[in-house]
Amino acid sequence: MSATLWWLVGAIAVMAALTKAAGPVVLGGRELPGWLIRVVALLPPALLAALVLTQLLAKDGQLRIDAAAAGVACAGIVFLRGGSVLVGVLVAVAVTAGLRVVLPA
Numbered sequence: 001m002s003a004t005l006w007w008l009v010g011a012i013a014v015m016a017a018l019t020k021a022a023g024p025v026v027l028g029g030r031e032l033p034g035w036l037i038r039v040v041a042l043l044p045p046a047l048l049a050a051l052v053l054t055q056l057l058a059k060d061g062q063l064r065i066d067a068a069a070a071g072v073a074c075a076g077i078v079f080l081r082g083g084s085v086l087v088g089v090l091v092a093v094a095v096t097a098g099l100r101v102v103l104p105a
Contacts, residue, residue: 067103071096 032040056069075092
């Protein structure tokens with residue numbers, strides 16, 4: 001690996017550390033308002049959902065709905081009906097595999 005790449009890795013590490021330190025430095029030991037705590041608690045699931053959906057539905061800058069999207073949708077239905085994670089994953093795998101066999105790529 002080149003020295004330039006290692007400098008880039010180091011710079012990114014420093015930026016990550018500064019970003020993580022910014023919160024405590026800015027707050028200075030003060031408590032966050034209740035409404036902000038509730039908003040911050042909702043950010044991780046929303047960000048995770050956005051990352052999963054963009055990886056699932058976007059290919060080369062275009063919308064792509066395929067067998068994997070159908071499998072994830074079926075797993076979502078299982079979860080909405082109170083099914084376990086194991087059942088949801090098995091349903092997603094079965095639907096995705098079944099559609100990939102039936103529908104040509």
